[in-house]
Amino acid sequence: MSPADLVAGPCALPDAPLAMPQQVIEPARGLFRRLADAAGLAPQSPAAPPAGADR
Amino acid sequence: MIPLPISRAGLFALRFVAMALALVAGLGAFVLFLQFGDADGLDALDVIRAMLILISTLWLAWGAVQALIGLTSHAKPPAYDPKAPILGRTAVLMPVYNEDPLATFSRVAAMEESLRRTGDPAVVHFAILSDTRNETIARRELVMFKHLVLDRNGLGRFFYRRRENNTGKKAGNIEDFVTRSGGAYDYAVILDADSLMEGETILQLIRRMEAEPRLGLLQTLPKVIRARSRFGRAMQFSAAFFSPVFARGLAMMQGETGPFWGHNAIVRVRAFAESCGLPPLRGKPPFGGHVMSHDYVEAALLARAGWVVRLDDDLEGSFEEGPENIVDHAKRDRRWCQGNLQHSRIIGAPGLRAWSRFVFAQGIMAYISPLFWLGFIIASIIAPLTAPPPDYFPEPNWPFPYFPPSEASKAIGLFIGIFVLLLAPKILIAAKAAITGRAKQFGGAGLAFLSSLAELLLSSLTAPVLLMYSTRSVIQVLLGRDGGWPTNNRGDGSLGWRDAFAASWWIVAIGVIGLAATWYLAPGLLLWLSPVGVPMVCAPALLRWTSLPSHGKLMGVPTEYAPAAVMQIHDAILDRWTDALDRGRGVPAENATPSAPAVPAR
Numbered sequence: 001m002s003p004a005d006l007v008a009g010p011c012a013l014p015d016a017p018l019a020m021p022q023q024v025i026e027p028a029r030g031l032f033r034r035l036a037d038a039a040g041l042a043p044q045s046p047a048a049p050p051a052g053a054d055r
Numbered sequence: 056m057i058p059l060p061i062s063r064a065g066l067f068a069l070r071f072v073a074m075a076l077a078l079v080a081g082l083g084a085f086v087l088f089l090q091f092g093d094a095d096g097l098d099a100l101d102v103i104r105a106m107l108i109l110i111s112t113l114w115l116a117w118g119a120v121q122a123l124i125g126l127t128s129h130a131k132p133p134a135y136d137p138k139a140p141i142l143g144r145t146a147v148l149m150p151v152y153n154e155d156p157l158a159t160f161s162r163v164a165a166m167e168e169s170l171r172r173t174g175d176p177a178v179v180h181f182a183i184l185s186d187t188r189n190e191t192i193a194r195r196e197l198v199m200f201k202h203l204v205l206d207r208n209g210l211g212r213f214f215y216r217r218r219e220n221n222t223g224k225k226a227g228n229i230e231d232f233v234t235r236s237g238g239a240y241d242y243a244v245i246l247d248a249d250s251l252m253e254g255e256t257i258l259q260l261i262r263r264m265e266a267e268p269r270l271g272l273l274q275t276l277p278k279v280i281r282a283r284s285r286f287g288r289a290m291q292f293s294a295a296f297f298s299p300v301f302a303r304g305l306a307m308m309q310g311e312t313g314p315f316w317g318h319n320a321i322v323r324v325r326a327f328a329e330s331c332g333l334p335p336l337r338g339k340p341p342f343g344g345h346v347m348s349h350d351y352v353e354a355a356l357l358a359r360a361g362w363v364v365r366l367d368d369d370l371e372g373s374f375e376e377g378p379e380n381i382v383d384h385a386k387r388d389r390r391w392c393q394g395n396l397q398h399s400r401i402i403g404a405p406g407l408r409a410w411s412r413f414v415f416a417q418g419i420m421a422y423i424s425p426l427f428w429l430g431f432i433i434a435s436i437i438a439p440l441t442a443p444p445p446d447y448f449p450e451p452n453w454p455f456p457y458f459p460p461s462e463a464s465k466a467i468g469l470f471i472g473i474f475v476l477l478l479a480p481k482i483l484i485a486a487k488a489a490i491t492g493r494a495k496q497f498g499g500a501g502l503a504f505l506s507s508l509a510e511l512l513l514s515s516l517t518a519p520v521l522l523m524y525s526t527r528s529v530i531q532v533l534l535g536r537d538g539g540w541p542t543n544n545r546g547d548g549s550l551g552w553r554d555a556f557a558a559s560w561w562i563v564a565i566g567v568i569g570l571a572a573t574w575y576l577a578p579g580l581l582l583w584l585s586p587v588g589v590p591m592v593c594a595p596a597l598l599r600w601t602s603l604p605s606h607g608k609l610m611g612v613p614t615e616y617a618p619a620a621v622m623q624i625h626d627a628i629l630d631r632w633t634d635a636l637d638r639g640r641g642v643p644a645e646n647a648t649p650s651a652p653a654v655p656a657r
Contacts, residue, residue: 003197007215011204013182014214016238018324020230022334023356025346027403034403 066310070410073120073308080476081113084469091465100434100441107431108469114424115476117417118301122480125304126487130369135266137259141177143241145261145321150184150228152221153192154248156199159183161632162251165625167207170254172620177258180240181209184228185217193217202632225317226333226349237324247318250277253372253621260321263367271326271362272354275373276302277319280614280622284548286601287379289513292506292610294377296497300484302368312410313364315357317350319373323362327353330360336400341393341532348394351418352401355411372619379548380602381517382558385524392422392528422529425522432587436569439577470583481507496613506610517601519587520594523562550602552595559594566591 001009029037061069088108092101147166151159163181170179183200187193200215207213218231229245237243242264244257256275264270276299282291305314331353336343346352354364378384395418402415485507487493489500497503550558570588573581590597614622 003201006201006204007197007217010210011200011214013216013232013236014239016236016240018233018237018328020234020237020328020332022332023330024406025333025352025356025404026336026400027405030400030403 061307061310063310066308069124070308073117073124076120077113077116080116080119080472081109084112084472085109087465087469087472091463091469098441100438104431104434104438107427107434111424111427111431112473112476114420114427115473119476119480121304121308122297122301122484123304124307125300125302126480126483128303128307130299130303130306132369133263133267133367135263137262139262139265141175141258141261141265143261143265144178144239145180145242145244145257146232146236146240146324147179147181147244147246147257148184148229148232149181149246149248149250150186150225151196151248152186152225153189154187156192156196157629157632157636159248160196160199160203161629162249162625163213164203164207164628164632165621166252166254166257167209167212168254168624168628169252169621170257173254173258175254175258177261179257179261180212180214182214182216182232182236184232185215186221186224186228187217188221202635206628206632223333223335223345224347226346226353230332233324233328237328240324242321243324243327244321245318247375249376250319251280251374251621251625252319253619256370256372257321259370264321264323267363269361269363270323270365271330271357271360272313272315272320272322272364274313274315274320274364274366275370276366276368277316277373277375278612278614279377280374280619281376282379283604284379284602285513285605286381286384286517287377287548288605288610289510289601290377290384291612292497292510293514295612295614296488296503296507296510297481297484299368300480300487302366306366306368309364309366310410311363311365312358312408312414313354313366314414315350315354315364317348319375322357326357326360326362330356330362336397339535341535342397342400346394346401347397348391348418351395351398351414355401355404355407355414358408358411359406372621374614374619374622380550381520381524381598382550382554382602383548385521385528385558388521388524389528389531392525393532395419395422396529396532422525425525426529428522429526432569432584435580436573436577436584478511481511496616498608498611498616502608502611509609513601515586516590516597519566519590520559520562520597522587523565523591523594527561547604548602549604550599552599555595555598555602559598562591562594566594 027034085105085108088105089097089101092098092105147163149159149163160183163183167181170177183196185193185196187196196215196217200213204210204213214236216232216235218228221227223230229243232243242261244252244260246252252275260273260275263273279287279291279294282288333346333349333352335345338344357364378387395415398415398418402412402419485494485504488497488503494500494503497506566588570581570584570592573584573588618626
């Protein structure tokens with residue numbers, strides 16, 4: 001048996017899948033953004049236009 | 056459930072006292088410096104320098120406090136049965152990336168042989184997880200893997216796979232194993248390519264996991280082995296002699312939120328799978344993209360999910376190898392620097408334990424603290440430019456000059472205080488080792504003390520050079536730039552003059568400019584700054600000299616006097632395999648069986 005056959009056959013990793021869900025590892029907003037928000041320095045997103053405004 | 060070695064209230068009290076002591080030392084330095092600066096009138100630069108000295112001293116004091124806690128406690132094993140039958144299945148994972156297959160696979164063989172000699176029937180498999188990009192090395196891996204399987208009669212117990220893409224680097228490599236094969240195992244011992252572990256240590260790791268169902272990850276304290284150069288042996292001595300005390304201090308304060316250093320540790324596969332899936336961070340590298348220093352993050356995520364993460368520093372028989380010269384050390388540090396600074400994006404992640412956030416902050420601080428020292432030195436050199444001229448006649452019409460009182464004693468006191476914080480922990484560790492008899496393993500109390508002094512001297516000489524590398528790393532990371540290292544060093548780690556100069560000419564230039572500026576602007580500081588400036592000017596010589604082979608008993612460690620059993624097994628296997636390959640037989644088949652596949656002669 002060649003080395004390639006060996007690792008593709010009897011020495012291949014066992015097939016036993018396990019789910020590994022991705023975790024939340026950073027806050028939705030960064031530190032600077034939160035500080036800016038707290039200090040009222042962050043640019044405000046424009047207010048949503050009233051319904052029917054562009055009619 | 057295994058109780059904590061310290062009650063929850065005691066743990067919080069210990070953490071509070073440790074932080075308070077470090078804060079008192081930092082504030083003491085701050086006040087002393089302000090008094091010193093006030094002698095000729097306080098200006099903005101004095102306040103800035105006082106702030107810089109506050110942060111730097113606080114960081115130094117935190118390390119010293121950790122050592123003090125370590126000195127006043129003893130490593131004790133948790134309460135469990137060290138002979139209990141093992142029920143779970145374990146995979147020992149060795150991720151490799153372009154490493155020499157002969158060296159790495161022979162380590163796997165040594166650990167398996169060490170396990171076999173215990174006579175324990177526990178199910179322990181070995182998986183080599185290759186992320187190798189170099190095709191020539193990849194082909195050698197296949198050949199050496201077949202040698203390994205034959206040599207250990209390891210069909211069904213040894214596994215190999217190579218990823219087509221090394222997405223996520225080491226963390227991605229482990230994740231790939233878990234998602235593909237994690238369901239087949241209860242525990243996974245995660246190693247590095249240069250890791251070596253006694254079979255008995257692996258068994259005790261598994262038993263400790265089985266004794267504490269809440270335990271998600273158990274970290275050992277690996278000792279550095281097989282160092283050959285002056286720098287490498289100094290690091291090896293430091294890791295063997297000083298690090299266990301610092302680690303003891305850390306273990307006392309860890310609670311259930313211990314560290315993960317990425318290797319020489321065991322994880323509960325189910326806990327790891329549930330808690331440690333790492334998405335790429337938003338944005339581009341260096342702060343976005345894949346998590347580089349994934350180990351700290353995985354420890355924090357396990358703790359967030361309610362699993363216990365523990366460092367058991369009483370466990371022996373866990374080894375790793377280290378860099379042989381300052382350039383290799385700085386290259387590794389460059390990666391760690393980027394990884395730790397990236398944690399600034401993760402430190403605010405929802406639900407993390409407060410101690411995990413503190414650990415991230417410590418990691419970041421470890422890399423930015425040199426900038427505070429550098430800032431202090433630069434501010435001190437330029438301070439005379441901004442200082443007001445002395446006024447010897449502050450009272451109008453008073454005929455006699457007034458000489459302001461000298462506050463030099465404050466500066467000297469501060470200088471001494473900082474030196475005590477730097478040196479005292481190591482000297483106390485040497486003293487305790489002499490009293491308790493631990494120094495015998497290092498050649499006796501006298502030799503251990505001499506080795507400690509030599510290590511202190513060498514680390515003092517190399518500190519300014521390492522400070523410059525750290526500073527450059529931080530700046531590069533902030534600018535999103537690559538390291539740009541010269542690649543070639545010799546097999547034994549020794550550096551030629553050309554490589555040493557190529558890696559440090561810019562440090563020499565900064566050292567010369569810094570000393571010249573000091574001589575011109577603040578000649579009184581020249582003597583004080585020479586311990587920083589002179590090693591910088593001599594950086595190429597330092598790099599080369601410290602990379603040369605080192606022999607002798609100075610900085611000797613226990614594994615040099617009496618190599619561990621698994622090291623001896625590894626040496627024997629490596630010799631046998633090398634001999635077999637040199638003779639062209641290709642088969643180091645001590646245990647080859649008729650059922651094993653035939654191996655063609657090379």
